Amino acid sequence: MILALIGFMGTGKSSVGLELAKRLNFDYSDTDNQIEKETGLTISEIFSKDGEAYFRNLESDLLNDLSKSSDLVLSTGGGIVLSSQNRELLQKKTIPILLQASAEEIFNRVKDDSDRPLLSVADPLEKINQLFKKRTKFYNEFDIKIATDKLTIEEVVNQIIGKIIVKGISIEEVSKDG
Ligand code: S3P
Numbered sequence: 001m002i003l004a005l006i007g008f009m010g011t012g013k014s015s016v017g018l019e020l021a022k023r024l025n026f027d028y029s030d031t032d033n034q035i036e037k038e039t040g041l042t043i044s045e046i047f048s049k050d051g052e053a054y055f056r057n058l059e060s061d062l063l064n065d066l067s068k069s070s071d072l073v074l075s076t077g078g079g080i081v082l083s084s085q086n087r088e089l090l091q092k093k094t095i096p097i098l099l100q101a102s103a104e105e106i107f108n109r110v111k112d113d114s115d116r117p118l119l120s121v122a123d124p125l126e127k128i129n130q131l132f133k134k135r136t137k138f139y140n141e142f143d144i145k146i147a148t149d150k151l152t153i154e155e156v157v158n159q160i161i162g163k164i165i166v167k168g169i170s171i172e173e174v175s176k177d178g
Contacts, residue, residue: 001026001171002072003160004090007099007139008132009078009116010106012148016099016156017075023157025174030075031062038062043077047117060086067093079118081138090142095169097160098142103128105149 003020005013014030021028032043035058039046046055059076060083066074067089074094080086090096101109107125110116121127144167146159164171 001169002067002069002074002094003164004074004076004094004096005099006076006081006090006096006142007078008101008106008128008135009119010109011078011099011101012109012153012156013075013078013099015153016148016160017073019153019157020160021073023161023173024071024073024171026071026073027069028073028075029066029069031059031066031080032075032077034062035059042115044115044117044120052117056083063089079135081135081141087138087141095164095167096142096144097163098139098145099156100139100145100147101149103132 003024003026005017005020007013014033017030018028020026035046035055036042039058041049043055046058056079059080063076063080063086066072076090080090103125106128110119111124114120118131119127144160144163146156146163148156151159161171161173
């Protein structure tokens with residue numbers, strides 16, 4: 001089983017993914033980190049050296065490879081939903097979970113980070129709103145959704161586990177005492 005966390009930048013996919021993997025004793029992978037490891041470049045370096053389209057190809061190839069895994073929690077880059085093939089793969093081969101947050105909350109969470117090339121602009125909040133407009137229809141194709149604004153990482157993980165169980169998907173949690 002692959003649990004894929006999708007959603008806009010700054011919705012907590014990486015921190016939640018790590019915690020969720022621990023709770024389920026699953027492997028953990030993060031598409032951005034893996035691309036950085038494989039290329040030896042940061043995401044910003046890839047964007048400025050080879051362009052966004054090149055990055056999107058790396059991202060899709062990696063998703064394709066990872067979709068063959070089992071017992072994996074996968075945190076994805078916020079733009080992975082732009083490709084219809086990626087969306088289809090996520091729906092067919094994973095249990096996709098959408099993490100959501102308001103534009104203001106996202107702005108607050110990402111404003112001090114430097115490795116988000118799409119938000120390295122004069123007015124990042126305006127850019128977040130523009131990207132929201134373009135992407136909301138794609139994110140909304142996924143039906144397990146969690147609004148993270150007021151939740152801690154642990155609360156998001158609990159909600160994910162709860163929603164998966166409600167869907168009738170059987171998972172075994174690692175006991176909290178180890
Ligand atoms: C992107 C999100 C980033 C990263 C790249 C592009 C996007 O990942 O893949 O900067 O298009 O939304 P995070 O969502 O992990 O920040």
